[in-house]
Structure formats: structure tokens, C-alpha cells
Amino acid sequence: MTELLMTPGPTLVPLEIRGAMSKPVIHHRTPEFNDLYFETVDRLKRVFKTQNDTFIIAGSGTSCMDAAICNTIKPGDKVLSLVSGKFSERFADIAKTYGANVTIIEADWGRAFDPELVKKALTPDTKLLTMVYNETSTGVRNNIQPISDLLKGTETLLLVDAISALGGDEFETDKWGVDLCIAGSQKCFAAATGLGFITVSQKAWKIIENNPTPRYYLDLRKYKGAKPTPFSTPVTSIYGLSAALDLIAIEKLENRIKRHAENAKLCREGVKKLGFELLPESEDICSNTLTAVKSDNATEIIKKILENHNIRIAGAQDHLKGKVFRIGHMGEITKEHVEKTLAALEDAIK
């Protein structure tokens, strides 16, 4: 029997999507593929809730994190990075790599940011503010709007990683004023790993067009207006993404988000009932798509659940390693999957 993936990505890829990926390949420079590609991009934009230009890059989610920064930052540019986990840290690392002058506002892993601290650190010459919407390493969902409000009327671009939330939680790219938003195929879309998505606002284009930082494969200017893409497109992966969008359309995005919220609540209540404490310090900042749980026996619990129940949950990273386990409930994960996982957890701690 196949292992049940209750990890925060990659997640269970349903047969509908894997089946679509087994279709014969058509050439990527044909009217037929052009139509499929741009239709897929249009449908993606509806999930992002954006009118902004949206691109699909052949690469993992990190390719898009990199693209967002190397296209907008030049050496010496001031970047403000909100860091409270592995992936928000990655944004700061990438910005430093490209020579940015990075100011980090830290929140403890599992805590929310204080917008007042962000306000104080923000200067008129801040070029870019980076943050993660749904911090996969901690199960914390960060509030975008209060941060975005601080940037109104400024020159600062807002870059948000929504990789592990988009398609499974509310996200309003345009309403929240997100200039660059990133997502990927392997999380709430439940498709195979290998495609990154990025949206680009007009405000961001003004910087990107003239940004001198050398880049080629990830140069967003090459993607703009390409028909359909500047380099060979992974047609098979687009088939998969298209099927994933079909599944979202059949379920309806709002129902899908509701399902994720219900499963998240079920998971939180289940682990608390078993005596565990959540890593996020309060319920209102908990992720819709994964649950991070404190436990000094995390490593043993993960092992037992895998060996005795064939269910894979995840450990934690860096200083939380061995002290936290994470249960993913994203994509096509159902109530029954969550219940089964909770039962396995109960068994593991007996």
C-alpha cells in the first residue's frame, strides 16, 4: 500500500492529475499548446485573485523566490525581511546573496510579527519587503494586510511567499497589494513538484525593467510577452497543473478553502485533545494547511506513525528539530485522512 503523505508538501497527488501527466506530449510551440498554456495561466490568476502578469517557471518554488529578488534588487538596495521560520529566512539569504542591505525583523518561530516594529524599521528608501504568508516550517499564517497597509504610497515593493497556502487558504494578491506573489505546484494544488508561479504588479515591473542585476534563466523580462515561454516548457507538468485546476474548479475554490479550514481545525483539536501543545502561540495565527505541534518525542512519534500506520508526517527544521512535528493537510487531503492520522498519533503515544 502506498504511504499516505501527510507532509506539508509534497502532498498526495491524485490519480486525476497523475493520469493527465501520462497523456502523449504535444509540442510546446504550437497553437494548441499556446491555448492550453494561457488558459492555465488565466485559471491560475483566478486562484491568486490577481490581474497582474502571472508566469509559470520550470523549477521548484525556490526558483521563483530567487526570480522575485534577482529581478528587483541590486547591490546596496535596502530590503526589510520579516523572518520567523526557515522559508522567511531564505528570502533574507537570497537578498543578501544579491548584495542587498538586509534588515531583519525577527519573530520567534511560532509567533506573529508586530506591525509596529515593521513600521519603525521601514524607511523611504526600503526597496523591498519580504514575508511569508504561510510559514511551512512553523504552521503560522502571517497577516498580510497590516503590513501591506504600511507600504501604501511608498516606493517599497511587497514580496510574499504563498507557496504552501495558495489554493488552500484565502489569498488576495491584488486586494492586499502584493507586488510579487509566489506559489508552487506541489502544495495545495496537489500537483507534482516542478513548477513555480509568480505574479508581477505594474509597480514591480518599473523596477524589474531597469534592474541591472545579471540574470538569464530567471529574467522575468524574458517571460513577459513570450509565446508561450522563453524556454522549453514542461508540457507534461502543465497537463498536471491543468488537471489540478480542474479539480479546484469542480470543488470550487471557496469550498476547497473551507475544507482546508475544517481539516485544520479538526487536526488542531485532535492533537490538543491528545495533550499536545501547538507551536503557534495562538489559534488565530494557525495555518490552514499544516499543523505544527510541540513534542520532545517528535522523532519517535514520526517514526512510529510511519512504521505502524504507513503515514508520513514531517519533523521540524533547525533549532526545532526533534521538538516539533508537522502534519500537512493540504491539497486533496480529506477529513478521513486527518482522522486516520490522529488515530495513528494516539496509537503512537500509547
Added chain:
Amino acid sequence: MTELLMTPGPTLVPLEIRGAMSKPVIHHRTPEFNDLYFETVDRLKRVFKTQNDTFIIAGSGTSCMDAAICNTIKPGDKVLSLVSGKFSERFADIAKTYGANVTIIEADWGRAFDPELVKKALTPDTKLLTMVYNETSTGVRNNIQPISDLLKGTETLLLVDAISALGGDEFETDKWGVDLCIAGSQKCFAAATGLGFITVSQKAWKIIENNPTPRYYLDLRKYKGAKPTPFSTPVTSIYGLSAALDLIAIEKLENRIKRHAENAKLCREGVKKLGFELLPESEDICSNTLTAVKSDNATEIIKKILENHNIRIAGAQDHLKGKVFRIGHMGEITKEHVEKTLAALEDAIK
């Protein structure tokens, strides 16, 4: 009925590979996937005929072309680029993007390089020589050994794009002294687009380790020693690549290369018999994996073959557009496919 892809990539992806891509996804940070990944890399190395470090990057072939250059070149570095088609031109473009001082040695599209000219242009401070083994845009196969011989004992790194030849033609990464060799999944491997491959010699590592050019997603230092990869791996694409390597193992690489050579010969003889002239100026520089043919009616011929026979062949790029058509015979293409294409061509010119 599905269109027969006789294009020089993407090519027909056989059901064995597409079926493998429909398998349930396992997590990419598990001992099981680690084993599959490194076994796949080992098998890839046997196709490259190399002992050098070999990496798989989630991206199109261009991601690896970019990686080869941004990892080895800093602004002002001298690069010698042998250019005789679209893809060799791309190397020069990428090198310029990263601020290299690029000297271009041109050969007419369809002609071979004169090693004497290369020898003259080579200086002790040339950091990198770029060339394409099998120029997909012209159907010319360039001789690596005479160029490589010029670099013996020098500091110059040899970068070769073997994207459209590896797995379908002789290639000797180590014997020919290729420091950085690039290939991709969607050509002679007959797998889906979306994976790039790159090999790195010890001589190249010495430069890469200290090269200051900022890069993140394509930073080869992050791939070295990663278990198995620094960023999320497209497990589904690795399933496909592994199945492609199975097919190569079953056929045996030497038989596969022989089949490609026979099909190439059949194709060349067939088009010549129909009164066409090949784009490459002589038979001995013709590619094993595609055939480029001169014709002022190229556009019409391509259209007729597609509409009347459901076979897709390719046009040409840039100044050859409308004057050349290209027939791909790579990957799983058989003698029968080539014969069918020649019959369609005969019908198209009636």
C-alpha cells in the same frame, strides 16, 4: 490519433515513461527517494561517460546553460564562444549577461569551425570556451576533440552543450576533457521536459567555489553534497527519467546510438533522393539526432505534412526561417517513423 512528433525535441515520450510518471508520489526527503535519486544520477553518469559530479536541476536545459556560466564567470572574464546557430549564440548571450568579455568565433550556420581560428583566438587568460556539440538549429555536429586538444594544460574551462545529442550519439565527457557538460530530459532520453543535467570537473569546481557572481537557485555549490537536492525535487520527473534510463539500459547505449546513426543516414538519403540539399555543408558533420534540409518552400512543406499526415516536423530559426526544415529522429523514434515521414515529405512536394 496523436500527432507524430518528428521535431528535434520535445520528442515522442513513450508510454513506459509516461506511465512511470503516473506512479504515486513519495516524499523527496526519504531514504527511498535518496536511493532512487543517486542511482539515477549514477546511471546518468554512465550516459555522459563521466566520473565528474553530475547534478539534475529542476528546470529546462537553459537553466543548466545559465548555471554553467553564472557559476564560472565574473564580470570582465574572457570567454571564447564558438557560434554557428541559435544555441551556441545563447551561450554567448548568457556570458555577456554576466559581464564577460566575449570573443565570438563564427561559422556560417551549417558549417564546421576551423580549429586554427580557435587556436589563434585563444589566449592564456581565456577563462571559458563555450560550444555546442549538436547544434539543434542547424543539424551540425561539432567535433569536440580538436577544440579540447587546444585547451590541454591551460586554465581555460571547456563548456559543451550536448542537450540534443546525449543518449543518441557518441559523447565522451571525460575522454574529451569537457569540464562542464549539459544535457536535458526531453531530447534523446525521450523523457518529459523539465530536467536539466550538468557535469562538473575538478578543474571547474576550483573556479566555481570562489566565483563571486551572485546566484542562488542555480548555485552549483548548493547542489554539491545535498541529500539529495538543495530544493524540492520533482519526484515525478525523476520517475520519468529513471524509466527513460531503463529503456536505454534495455536497448543498450551503443545500440541506441547505432539506431540513431542509421535513422539519421536513412533520413539524409531519403531527403537527398527527393532532390533536397542538406543544410550542413558535408555529410561528416551531420547530426545523428536531427536532419536540417534546405527548401524555399519549408513553411508550406511543414504545413502539408502536418495537415495531411499528422506528422510534425520543425521549421528553422532566425535568418533561416522559411528556408530550412528540420526533422528530428531522436529518443524513441524508429526506422518506421523516419520512413513514414519521408513518405509524407514525398507526398507534400508532389
